[in-house]
Amino acid sequence: MSNADANAPRPPQQGSRRGSYRLLFISIAALFTSVAVMQMASAAQDPALDPAVAAEKWSNLWTTVGIWVAALLTLGIFSFLYKDNPVYKVCESIFVGASAAYYMVNAFWTSLVPKLIAPIAPAFTKANLLPELTLPASDQAYYSDLALAVVPLILGIMLLFRLLPKGGWISVWPLAFVIGTTAGIRLLAAIETDVLAQVSSAGSSVIVYNETTDAAGVVTRTIDWAGVGKGVLSVICVLTVLTYFFFSVEHKGAVGKTARVGIWFLMITFGASFGLTVMGRITLLSQRFEFLLKDWLGFG
Amino acid sequence: MSQDSNDGLFARLGRIDRRWIFLAMALAIIAPILMRLRFEEEPQRMAQATFDTIEALPAGSKVLMSLDYDPSSEGELQPMANALIHHCASRGHKIVFMTLWPFGTPLLDKTVKRILLEYHPQLKYGTDYVTLGYKPGLEGVVKLMSSDIPKQFTTDKQGTPIGEVPLLAGVKDLSGFQLVVSVSAGYPGAKEWVQFGNGPTPDAFAVIGGTTAVQAAQLLPYFPKQMEGMLLGIKGAAEYELLVQKAYMPERFPERLEDGRIRMGSQVFAHMLMIALIVLGNIVMAAGRARGGAK
Numbered sequence: 355m356s357n358a359d360a361n362a363p364r365p366p367q368q369g370s371r372r373g374s375y376r377l378l379f380i381s382i383a384a385l386f387t388s389v390a391v392m393q394m395a396s397a398a399q400d401p402a403l404d405p406a407v408a409a410e411k412w413s414n415l416w417t418t419v420g421i422w423v424a425a426l427l428t429l430g431i432f433s434f435l436y437k438d439n440p441v442y443k444v445c446e447s448i449f450v451g452a453s454a455a456y457y458m459v460n461a462f463w464t465s466l467v468p469k470l471i472a473p474i475a476p477a478f479t480k481a482n483l484l485p486e487l488t489l490p491a492s493d494q495a496y497y498s499d500l501a502l503a504v505v506p507l508i509l510g511i512m513l514l515f516r517l518l519p520k521g522g523w524i525s526v527w528p529l530a531f532v533i534g535t536t537a538g539i540r541l542l543a544a545i546e547t548d549v550l551a552q553v554s555s556a557g558s559s560v561i562v563y564n565e566t567t568d569a570a571g572v573v574t575r576t577i578d579w580a581g582v583g584k585g586v587l588s589v590i591c592v593l594t595v596l597t598y599f600f601f602s603v604e605h606k607g608a609v610g611k612t613a614r615v616g617i618w619f620l621m622i623t624f625g626a627s628f629g630l631t632v633m634g635r636i637t638l639l640s641q642r643f644e645f646l647l648k649d650w651l652g653f654g
Numbered sequence: 655m656s657q658d659s660n661d662g663l664f665a666r667l668g669r670i671d672r673r674w675i676f677l678a679m680a681l682a683i684i685a686p687i688l689m690r691l692r693f694e695e696e697p698q699r700m701a702q703a704t705f706d707t708i709e710a711l712p713a714g715s716k717v718l719m720s721l722d723y724d725p726s727s728e729g730e731l732q733p734m735a736n737a738l739i740h741h742c743a744s745r746g747h748k749i750v751f752m753t754l755w756p757f758g759t760p761l762l763d764k765t766v767k768r769i770l771l772e773y774h775p776q777l778k779y780g781t782d783y784v785t786l787g788y789k790p791g792l793e794g795v796v797k798l799m800s801s802d803i804p805k806q807f808t809t810d811k812q813g814t815p816i817g818e819v820p821l822l823a824g825v826k827d828l829s830g831f832q833l834v835v836s837v838s839a840g841y842p843g844a845k846e847w848v849q850f851g852n853g854p855t856p857d858a859f860a861v862i863g864g865t866t867a868v869q870a871a872q873l874l875p876y877f878p879k880q881m882e883g884m885l886l887g888i889k890g891a892a893e894y895e896l897l898v899q900k901a902y903m904p905e906r907f908p909e910r911l912e913d914g915r916i917r918m919g920s921q922v923f924a925h926m927l928m929i930a931l932i933v934l935g936n937i938v939m940a941a942g943r944a945r946g947g948a949k
Contacts (some may be wrong), residue, residue, distance in 0.1 A: 435676045460756040465790045486813035539797070543849035547880060555879055623871065630867035630887060632928070633921060634730055637867075637888040640683045640920035641729025644913075647687055 425650040428642055473503035556592055559585035591619045664941040667934065675931065682927040686919030693918055694896075701893035704883030705741070705901075707860050708833070713746035715832035716825065720847065721765065724757030727839035727866050732761070733914035734864040734891035735837045736769045737898045740911060742835075743774045743783075744902035748821050750831070752786040752807075754795060754842045759788045773904045779812075781820045787811035792842045796850040800828045829858035837864035844873055848880050864890070892918045 430445030472479040472487055476496065480487045490496040509528040516525035562581030566574050597609060598616035605613045647653045697705070711717075719739065723731045742749055749770070753762050762785065770783060777783055786807045789795045798806045803825060804816045816822055824830060828851050836844040844863030852861050860882040865873050867887030877884045885894050891914035899911055 436673060457756060460788075461790070464756070464788060486809055488808060488815070539793070540849075543793075547849045547852075547876075551880060552875055555875070627868075627871045630870050633887055633889065634867035636683065636921055636924045637917050638726075638729045639679075640687065640917045640924075643680070643684050643920075644687055644916070647684065653688060 421649050425646055428646060470503050470507060473499035474507075556585075556589055560589060561585070590615075595619050664938050664945075667938045668942060678927060679924060682923040683920040686923050687916065689919075690916070691919035692912060692915045693922060695889075695893045695915065695918065697893040697897050698890075700877060700884045700886065701890055701897060703878060704738075704862050704885055704890075704894055705897040707862060707883040708738075708741050708745060708747070709901075711745065711747060711832050711860075715747045716750065716821070716830060717742050717747045717833045717835060718750045718752070718828070718831045720752050720754060720834070720836045720838075721758050721762050722754045722836055722843040723761070723839035723866075724755050725761065728761060729917070730866050730888055730891075731837050731839060731864060732765070733888065733911075733917070734885045734894060735765055736913070737891065737895045737911055738835055738837065738862070738864065738885075739765065739769050740773050740902065740904065741898045742833075743770055743777065744898075747833075748781075749783045750786060750821065751783065753788050754792065754846075755839075756788055756790070762787070769910065772907055772910075780814070784819055784821050785811040793846040793850050796842070796846050800851050803827055803830070831859050833860045833862065835862045835864070838869075839866050840869055843869075844881070845869075845876075848876050852880060888914055888917050888921065 434442040562578040594616035598613040862883035864885040
């Protein structure tokens with residue numbers, strides 16, 4: 355397609371049709387929502403109604419509005435399955451925007467206020483932002499908290515240098531700090547729980563016993579051959595898969611054949627993982643349908 | 655039927671609009687929901703181990719329940735969270751709730767209100783259960799809790815200083831709990847509770863992980879030595895729900911403990927449809943190859 359074609363105005367018919375679809379969707383959504391709100395409002399304003407019941411109905415009103423909004427947004431996202439359309443784009447943007455806003459507000463109140471603003475200005479924070487804040491007991495405690503808050507503040511400001519046209523290199527230092535500390539913290543835990551403990555488990559699973567106790571209380575141990583079979587198989591799996599990822603030796607002869615067995619085990623693992631993923635996705639879809647059918651439409 | 659008409663059918667099936675498949679999948683999932691189908695589940699080893707671990711604890715044991723998920727995984731994890739909470743409360747355990755996920759707070763509050771307070775209205779806040787809420791810091795939160803909980807949580811979610819909460823009296827670190835349960839959708843979650851919570855004190859408390867099916871492969875190696883109980887996806891939830899229902903059937907709203915089994919009905923129908931489509935797709939492809947036309 356040439357540039358001239360790409361910049362050519364869209365046929366008026368297509369544009370007006372899109373506009374009509376959009377208008378239709380918004381009108382239907384507005385109509386259903388207004389009917390639901392009016393029904394709930396008129397019910398809540400009934401003079402014969404007990405005040406406690408009326409208050410409950412008002413709170414139910416907002417629940418109803420929330421359900422309607424959620425249902426319409428769900429349908430808007432589902433509409434992508436038919437084809438890409440403006441309604442889907444609107445719903446997608448609402449989802450992304452609402453999520454980002456929630457994260458930002460949450461980060462402000464759970465991270466910035468208690469961990470940065472409070473140590474720097476405790477009295478101001480307690481008076482204006484966080485009434486339940488416990489003020490530092492002494493000047494020493496205040497300065498200790500302040501020092502712990504100033505370091506991340508400086509590192510955070512250094513990170514923002516990435517946005518400037520010059521001086522982007524300054525942001526590399528806090529990044530290096532973050533990556534270094536994260537690697538240090540995670541490495542030890544991973545070695546303990548994912549390497550040493552797993553090697554120990556794999557070794558001890560090769561010989562498995564069944565223990566039976568007779569009437570006299572004598573314990574008899576017999577070899578559990580099924581358990582031994584599973585243990586040996588798991589050790590073979592581990593060794594063959596590790597061989598496949600061992601690239602220092604050329605995969606020829608015995609090494610090549612072992613690595614090939616490792617590939618089979620890997621494929622079985624990926625297949626099982628994919629199956630589990632499909633199961634998870636179907637569950638999420640069924641939960642959405644349950645919401646539409648039960649909470650929104652009232653079936654069941 | 656003539657050979658031509660057969661060829662025509664296969665050719666048409668090969669070119670079928672994928673939206674018909676979407677529609678068929680939607681119907682396969684909706685039908686069991688509308689028919690209220692519940693299949694009998696046979697509890698497997700992991701669900702049984704989860705049930706037995708909670709049963710084995712003496713009544714009054716302290717349980718830390720971390721609901722580490724958000725609404726995007728609610729469909730898969732909420733059923734197991736409901737059953738775990740009801741089970742722990744029915745056994746008389748004291749529950750401390752928290753979450754490592756920012757979006758987890760509303761779900762946590764909803765679950766406490768909808769399950770704990772509906773099924774066990776006699777429980778008192780502060781002595782029978784406590785909500786610590788959300789703390790930012792990912793695995794750092796777990797790591798600090800393994801050595802100093804009051805330093806990590808200075809107050810509970812209501813703003814009460816942690817030292818004034820009766821349930822947490824004497825609980826200095828994670829070893830003050832007999833059981834840690836993490837219902838998790840990913841990072842941070844059950845894996846981090848094993849790596850950073852259970853690491854320094856491996857025998858101080860039991861760990862149970864409830865996970866989405868997607869992250870099952872990451873957690874399976876931890877069972878049963880590093881994680882005494884595990885519930886994998888909706889299947890694990892359905893099996894465990896059944897065990898809990900048989901032992902502790904709630905008097906009101908029993909259907910709230912059946913979500914896992916209801917969703918397993920949709921699973922069965924959807925899987926049958928998928929298998930049928932795979933078989934059909936292969937037949938269409940084989941027929942196309944036999945004709946030497948379609949690839």
